[in-house]
Amino acid sequence: MRQRGITGAPATIRDVARQAQVSVATVSRALSSPNLVREETRERVLNAAAELGYQPNRAARGLITGRTGNLGIVVPDLDNPFFTGVLKAVQAAAVQADYSVFVADSDEDPVVEEKLVRTMAQQVDGLIVCSPGLSDAPLLEVAAKSSLVLLNRVLPDVPAALMNAANGIEQLVAHLAELGHERVAFLSGPDTSWSNTQRRNGLRAAAPKHGLTVTELGPYPPRYEGGVAAAEDVLGAEVTATIAYNDVMALGVLARLREEGVRVPEDMSLTGFDDLVFAGLCDPAMTTVAMPVREAGRLAVELLLAGPGEDDAPVRQEWLDTKLVVRATTAPPR
Amino acid sequence: MRQRGITGAPATIRDVARQAQVSVATVSRALSSPNLVREETRERVLNAAAELGYQPNRAARGLITGRTGNLGIVVPDLDNPFFTGVLKAVQAAAVQADYSVFVADSDEDPVVEEKLVRTMAQQVDGLIVCSPGLSDAPLLEVAAKSSLVLLNRVLPDVPAALMNAANGIEQLVAHLAELGHERVAFLSGPDTSWSNTQRRNGLRAAAPKHGLTVTELGPYPPRYEGGVAAAEDVLGAEVTATIAYNDVMALGVLARLREEGVRVPEDMSLTGFDDLVFAGLCDPAMTTVAMPVREAGRLAVELLLAGPGEDDAPVRQEWLDTKLVVRATTAPPR
DNA sequence: TTGAAAGCGCTAACAC
DNA sequence: GTGTTAGCGCTTTCAA
Numbered sequence: 001m002r003q004r005g006i007t008g009a010p011a012t013i014r015d016v017a018r019q020a021q022v023s024v025a026t027v028s029r030a031l032s033s034p035n036l037v038r039e040e041t042r043e044r045v046l047n048a049a050a051e052l053g054y055q056p057n058r059a060a061r062g063l064i065t066g067r068t069g070n071l072g073i074v075v076p077d078l079d080n081p082f083f084t085g086v087l088k089a090v091q092a093a094a095v096q097a098d099y100s101v102f103v104a105d106s107d108e109d110p111v112v113e114e115k116l117v118r119t120m121a122q123q124v125d126g127l128i129v130c131s132p133g134l135s136d137a138p139l140l141e142v143a144a145k146s147s148l149v150l151l152n153r154v155l156p157d158v159p160a161a162l163m164n165a166a167n168g169i170e171q172l173v174a175h176l177a178e179l180g181h182e183r184v185a186f187l188s189g190p191d192t193s194w195s196n197t198q199r200r201n202g203l204r205a206a207a208p209k210h211g212l213t214v215t216e217l218g219p220y221p222p223r224y225e226g227g228v229a230a231a232e233d234v235l236g237a238e239v240t241a242t243i244a245y246n247d248v249m250a251l252g253v254l255a256r257l258r259e260e261g262v263r264v265p266e267d268m269s270l271t272g273f274d275d276l277v278f279a280g281l282c283d284p285a286m287t288t289v290a291m292p293v294r295e296a297g298r299l300a301v302e303l304l305l306a307g308p309g310e311d312d313a314p315v316r317q318e319w320l321d322t323k324l325v326v327r328a329t330t331a332p333p334r
Numbered sequence: 335m336r337q338r339g340i341t342g343a344p345a346t347i348r349d350v351a352r353q354a355q356v357s358v359a360t361v362s363r364a365l366s367s368p369n370l371v372r373e374e375t376r377e378r379v380l381n382a383a384a385e386l387g388y389q390p391n392r393a394a395r396g397l398i399t400g401r402t403g404n405l406g407i408v409v410p411d412l413d414n415p416f417f418t419g420v421l422k423a424v425q426a427a428a429v430q431a432d433y434s435v436f437v438a439d440s441d442e443d444p445v446v447e448e449k450l451v452r453t454m455a456q457q458v459d460g461l462i463v464c465s466p467g468l469s470d471a472p473l474l475e476v477a478a479k480s481s482l483v484l485l486n487r488v489l490p491d492v493p494a495a496l497m498n499a500a501n502g503i504e505q506l507v508a509h510l511a512e513l514g515h516e517r518v519a520f521l522s523g524p525d526t527s528w529s530n531t532q533r534r535n536g537l538r539a540a541a542p543k544h545g546l547t548v549t550e551l552g553p554y555p556p557r558y559e560g561g562v563a564a565a566e567d568v569l570g571a572e573v574t575a576t577i578a579y580n581d582v583m584a585l586g587v588l589a590r591l592r593e594e595g596v597r598v599p600e601d602m603s604l605t606g607f608d609d610l611v612f613a614g615l616c617d618p619a620m621t622t623v624a625m626p627v628r629e630a631g632r633l634a635v636e637l638l639l640a641g642p643g644e645d646d647a648p649v650r651q652e653w654l655d656t657k658l659v660v661r662a663t664t665a666p667p668r
Numbered sequence: 669t670t671g672a673a674a675g676c677g678c679t680a681a682c683a684c
Numbered sequence: 685g686t687g688t689t690a691g692c693g694c695t696t697t698c699a700a
Contacts, residue, residue: 023671060693062393078422088412103437122389264679278612394677398693420699
């Protein structure tokens with residue numbers, strides 16, 4: 001993949017050493033610990049390296065240092081903007097710290113997920129796992145051997161970047177109560193998902209405080225079609241507002257409701273979670289809870305790079321706030 | 335990142351060799367070229383490896399074979415579903431072939447893009463580049479030294495996976511003409527973008543055949559805000575239909591037009607490009623040209639893995655068809 | 669401040 | 685079929 005002049009073979013540290021009239025050890029030092037070589041020597045080495053277009057071979061370096069210079073991230077679905085938002089932040093933070101990033105997409109399949117996590121763990125210095133489907137045991141096992149950070153999932157002694165849906169939900173419930181709603185539906189996502197549990201529990205806790213009664217429906221697939229299916233159930237539920245597990249699902253509900261002649265928000269208020277771009281672009285624009293996707297990605301990388309810390313330091317599981325975004329799908333009930 | 339029993343150190347090929355009572359060479363063979371060892375021996379090795387949880391060190395293997403087992407992809411924006419669609423397909427195809435994939439996001443900055451391409455080229459066996467902004471010279475330079483495939487961009491002697499916008503445009507123009515439109519606007523994306531040029535030229539070629547007059551407006555940033563800005567110009571252009579550079583931009587146009595009290599499609603037909611999910615979810619649902627994102631990703635990996643082929647074999651630059659998707663933003667002019 | 673040399677874990681000749 | 689051994693390109697003792 002690299003080349004030295006006409007020969008076609010990439011320049012190695014020996015080529016640089018020869019060109020600069022020094023030993024390979026000196027070249028290595030000039031590049032990795034500049035303060036260990038005389039200024040003039042370093043300059044000679046740097047020039048030689050530049051002339052030959054020398055790039056240290058990362059595999060060789062990794063072999064000896066034990067570090068790869070890579071981070072990894074496993075996500076369930078690259079088509080979901082929520083995860084690509086995290087990915088974008090992760091990759092930006094990684095580049096900043098001179099790491100490269102591997103991605104793997106499990107397509108929401110727990111079996112594939114486990115395989116990907118295991119495979120990846122051995123090629124990276126740290127791994128970020130966003131996998132609602134994977135069970136605890138394999139995750140804990142990998143975490144014991146590798147440097148791993150969980151995103152939106154809590155496991156004992158595993159560092160994690162967490163989005164605190166509870167405070168967004170608190171705001172959401174207050175908002176609906178203030179509009180005058182009393183009976184709302186919650187459209188559940190996958191049972192196994194930590195996020196779904198967190199949202200459901202947050203709702204259960206917040207609703208009574210504001211005099212709201214919650215009807216839990218589902219679970220439904222956390223996708224557009226899931227929302228379409230859920231819309232049927234909503235119509236039979238005698239509620240004036242519907243809280244969908246996420247934005248994509250809410251969009252499905254919106255479409256189906258419209259087909260049924262149910263107007264949003266006049267006949268039914270509707271909200272989502274995530275605040276994906278198109279939540280602001282659909283019509284009517286969606287009231288939703290914004291998740292700190294960017295910050296979470298950045299935080300995950302930070303936790304990874306910070307390493308385990310002192311032996312007795314507590315494992316870092318850090319919470320990020322979420323926030324209600326009021327748009328046009330919520331209004332007073334009729 | 336790996337571990338052997340209590341010691342904490344990962345098992346190496348020597349540990350396996352000892353455990354299986356064979357030489358390291360035999361272990362290596364049993365794992366990489368099973369047909370070179372006796373069945374019984376192989377089994378012993380495999381058992382030992384499993385017992386120790388042995389995973390070959392890829393850096394060491396790469397050092398000697400010269401191959402990394404990694405592919406890379408550089409995209410301008412992971413927030414754009416067009417690129418994550420490609421990424422998703424790339425990663426699926428890569429895993430299939432037992433490769434891992436690196437991603438890098440240049441944030442549409444040509445300088446960053448060049449740096450990423452160069453850095454990545456040396457850590458992978460093949461690189462997929464989707465970068466509208468990067469100029470030809472550095473790409474050709476990297477292509478000369480590395481195995482590189484271009485996505486939606488043509489450069490001499492560089493393999494490429496290309497989406498043939500022309501046939502989607504042909505259908506689009508025919509559709510508009512059939513509805514009775516005679517004057518249409520084209521909202522241009524970035525001047526430097528190969529895709530934009532291709533779309534613009536396709537339109538210039540197809541329009542006369544169907545009696546359409548095209549007014550070219552822009553360039554505008556290929557984002558939502560770009561569309562919002564463009565909408566102003568559209569209103570002054572005396573056209574009955576507007577063809578936006580892409581879906582995201584079309585969405586901006588749609589929103590602004592609505593604010594102005596211009597109804598789509600009654601007062602103005604509107605189309606996009608890409609057929610992103612939300613093109614089907616917005617209201618009214620967008621008529622657009624679907625790009626074969628999945629197929630292109632798969633093809634790019636295929637081209638990479640196929641390698642350069644015979645010395646005199648022509649470089650493969652393969653075209654994929656695009657297709658008009660008629661939804662609700664197009665109608666006869668008033 | 670520099671050089672010589674010993675490996676990191678693995679594969680690929682080359683012998684047997 | 686299997687073992688011995690020489691490196692792949694680099695970092696890091698240890699001496700000088």
